[in-house]
Amino acid sequence: MPKIKVPKHSPSIDMTPMVDLAFLLVTFFMLAAIPRVDSPVEVTTPASTSEKIIPENNLTVTIDKGGRVFMDISHSDARMELIESIEGEYKLKLTEKQKLEFTKMSSFGCSIAELPKYLDMESTERKKFETKGIPADSATGQLRNWINFGNLAALNTGRTKFEEAVMKGKNPIKSDFEPKYVLRVDGKAVYIHAQNVINTFRDLNLNNLNFITSAEKAPK
Amino acid sequence: MAEIADNGGGGHDKGGKKRPKKGSTRIDMTPMVDLGFLLLTFFVMTTTFSKPKVMSLVYPPKTEEPIENPPKVNNGITFLLTKDKIYYYTGQFYGPGNKEGKPLTQLEETSFGPDGVRKLLAGLNSYVISNKKGLDQKYNAKSIDEKKYKDMLSKLQTDREALKVLIKTDDKATCENFVNLIDELEIAQVGVIAPVDLIVAELDLMKAKK
Numbered sequence: 001m002p003k004i005k006v007p008k009h010s011p012s013i014d015m016t017p018m019v020d021l022a023f024l025l026v027t028f029f030m031l032a033a034i035p036r037v038d039s040p041v042e043v044t045t046p047a048s049t050s051e052k053i054i055p056e057n058n059l060t061v062t063i064d065k066g067g068r069v070f071m072d073i074s075h076s077d078a079r080m081e082l083i084e085s086i087e088g089e090y091k092l093k094l095t096e097k098q099k100l101e102f103t104k105m106s107s108f109g110c111s112i113a114e115l116p117k118y119l120d121m122e123s124t125e126r127k128k129f130e131t132k133g134i135p136a137d138s139a140t141g142q143l144r145n146w147i148n149f150g151n152l153a154a155l156n157t158g159r160t161k162f163e164e165a166v167m168k169g170k171n172p173i174k175s176d177f178e179p180k181y182v183l184r185v186d187g188k189a190v191y192i193h194a195q196n197v198i199n200t201f202r203d204l205n206l207n208n209l210n211f212i213t214s215a216e217k218a219p220k
Numbered sequence: 221m222a223e224i225a226d227n228g229g230g231g232h233d234k235g236g237k238k239r240p241k242k243g244s245t246r247i248d249m250t251p252m253v254d255l256g257f258l259l260l261t262f263f264v265m266t267t268t269f270s271k272p273k274v275m276s277l278v279y280p281p282k283t284e285e286p287i288e289n290p291p292k293v294n295n296g297i298t299f300l301l302t303k304d305k306i307y308y309y310t311g312q313f314y315g316p317g318n319k320e321g322k323p324l325t326q327l328e329e330t331s332f333g334p335d336g337v338r339k340l341l342a343g344l345n346s347y348v349i350s351n352k353k354g355l356d357q358k359y360n361a362k363s364i365d366e367k368k369y370k371d372m373l374s375k376l377q378t379d380r381e382a383l384k385v386l387i388k389t390d391d392k393a394t395c396e397n398f399v400n401l402i403d404e405l406e407i408a409q410v411g412v413i414a415p416v417d418l419i420v421a422e423l424d425l426m427k428a429k430k
Contacts, residue, residue: 015249022256029263046396048403050275063395182274187396191301191389194398198415202282210274211399 041070041107046187048213055180055210057158059150061143062107062184067193068133069143070109073150077160079103081153082146089145092116109133112142136196144200151206154179184212277402280414297344298386299401300418300426301393306330306337306401307426310344315421327425332400341408345383348409351376377411384412390423 041064062070073079083102087094090112098119102108110118110131121129136143158177165172181201185194201209300307307327314325330336342349352373359369376382385405389398398415405413 012246015253019249019253019256022253022260026256026259026263029260029267033263033267045272046399048273048275048399049407050273050403052274052276054272054274185395185399187394187399189395190391191393191395191398192391194395195389195415198279202279205281207279207281208276209279210276211402212272213275213399213403215273216403 041068041109043184043186044188045184045212045214047216048211049216050213051215052210054182054212055176057154057161057177058180058182058210059147059154060107060182060184060212061147061197062109063186063189063193063197064133065186065188067189068109068131069136069193069197070107070133071143071146071150072107073154075154075157075161076103078150078153078157079105081156082150085149085153086112086115086145089149094119111135111140136193136200138200138203143197144203147200147206148204151179151181151204180210181206181208182210182212275399275402275406277413295344295381296384296386298388298422300327300422301387301389301397301401302426303392303394304397305429306332306397307429308340313419313422325425327429329429332397332404337401337404338407341383341404341410345408345410347381348376348379348383348411352409374411377409382412383408383410385410385414387413387415388418388422389415390418390426 041062043062043064056074058074060072060074062072064070073082080099080103083094083099086092087099092112092115094116098116101119105123105126108118110129111134114131118126118129118131134143134146138144155178158179162172162174162177165177183194183197198209201207296312297308297310298313300309307329309325309327312325314323316324330340355364355369355372355376358364359366364372387398387401402413
C-alpha cells in the first residue's frame with residue numbers, strides 16, 4: 001500500500017496582513033488619544049448622570065480637597081492676553097520667556113507674589129511646590145481679577161475664532177464660541193470653598209456655571 | 221517563521237563558479253509585530269475617549285438690594301446639607317413665634333439611597349414628570365420640533381405646580397453631596413433650583429437633630 005503523502009506546508013505564516021492591521025490600529029489610537037493634561041492637583045470629581053460634554057472654550061477653576069483654588073483657560077491665545085492683563089494690573093515685570101511658559105502650563109495656582117518664581121520652575125518642580133493656590137478671599141481680590149481678565153481674554157479669543165469660522169464660510173453658532181465657566185471640585189472638598197468661588201463668579205455676573213463630573217449611568 | 225535560506229552559499233566545489241549569496245527575500249517580521257502590538261496595547265490602555273462631562277447649573281443673578289418679601293412659593297422644598305446627612309422640609313419655614321401661628325417646621329432626614337431623595341422627588345414632582353412623558357411622546361412622534369419641545373419643557377418646569385427647590389448648606393457640607401443632590405434634581409426634572417444661604421433658625425434645627 002502506498003503511503004499517503006501529506007503535503008508539506010511551510011511552517012512560516014505570512015504575517016504582513018497582521019502587521020498591517022496592528023499598525024493601522026496603532027495609528028488610529030495614537031491620533032484618537034487626547035493627551036492627558038498634567039495637572040498640578042489631583043481631583044476626584046463626584047459622579048452625575050449628566051451627558052453634556054465639556055465646552056471647547058472654557059475657563060476652569062479647580063478646587064482641591066483642601067480648598068486650594070487653581071485656574072485654567074483652554075486657549076493659549078487667551079492665556080497670553082490674560083498674563084499680560086495681570087502683568088499690567090499688578091505692575092509685574094515678566095520676561096517674554098515667563099509669559100510663554102504661562103501659555104504652555106496647565107492649571108496654575110499661586111499668589112501674585114509667587115507668580116514670577118512659579119513661572120521659572122520646571123513642571124516637575126511645580127508639582128512639588130507648596131502653594132496655597134490662588135487667594136480666593138475677597139480682601140485681596142486676586143481670584144476675582146484672574147477670573148475677570150480670564151473671561152475678557154476668553155471672550156476675545158472666542159470672538160476671533162467665531163469670525164474666522166464665518167470667514168471660512170461655515171455657519172457657526174455664536175454661543176458655541178463664548179467662554180463657559182467650569183468648576184472642577186473635589187468631592188471631598190467642603191462646599192463652603194466652592195461657594196466662595198461661586199460667589200466670585202456671581203459677583204462678576206457670570207451665573208451659568210458647569211460642574212465637571214464623572215459619568216454615571218442614568219436610571220431607567 | 222524565521223527562516224534562513226541556507227541553500228547554496230557555501231559548500232560549493234572548489235572549481236565551481238563563485239556565485240553571490242542569494243539572500244532570502246523574506247524578512248523576519250517577528251520583532252516588528254512585537255513592537256506593533258506593544259504600541260497598540262499602550263495606546264489602547266491610555267486612550268480616554270470620553271471628554272469629561274459637565275453638569276450645568278444656572279444661578280440667579282445677584283441683586284443689589286435683598287428682596288424684602290420673597291414671593292410665596294407653591295410646592296417648594298428646602299434641602300439642608302450638612303457633613304454626611306441631608307435634611308429637608310416642604311413648604312415655607314415656620315420658626316418659633318411666627319406671625320401666621322403655624323406649627324413649627326420639622327426637619328426630615330433622607331439619604332441618597334434608593335428609597336431616599338429620588339423617591340421623594342419623584343413623588344413631589346409627579347406633575348412635571350407625568351406631563352413630560354406626554355411631551356416626550358409627541359416629540360418622538362415628530363408632531364413637535366426640538367425648539368418647541370424645549371420651550372414647552374422649560375415652561376412646564378417653571379409651572380406653578382412644578383416643584384421648586386432651595387438648597388442650603390452649612391459649613392461642613394461636602395461638594396459631593398451638593399453635586400449628587402443637583403444630579404437627583406435633574407433626574408427628577410426639577411427646573412427651578414436655587415442655592416441660598418442658611419438662616420439661623422434652620423441651623424439651630426439642624427443642630428438639634430444631631
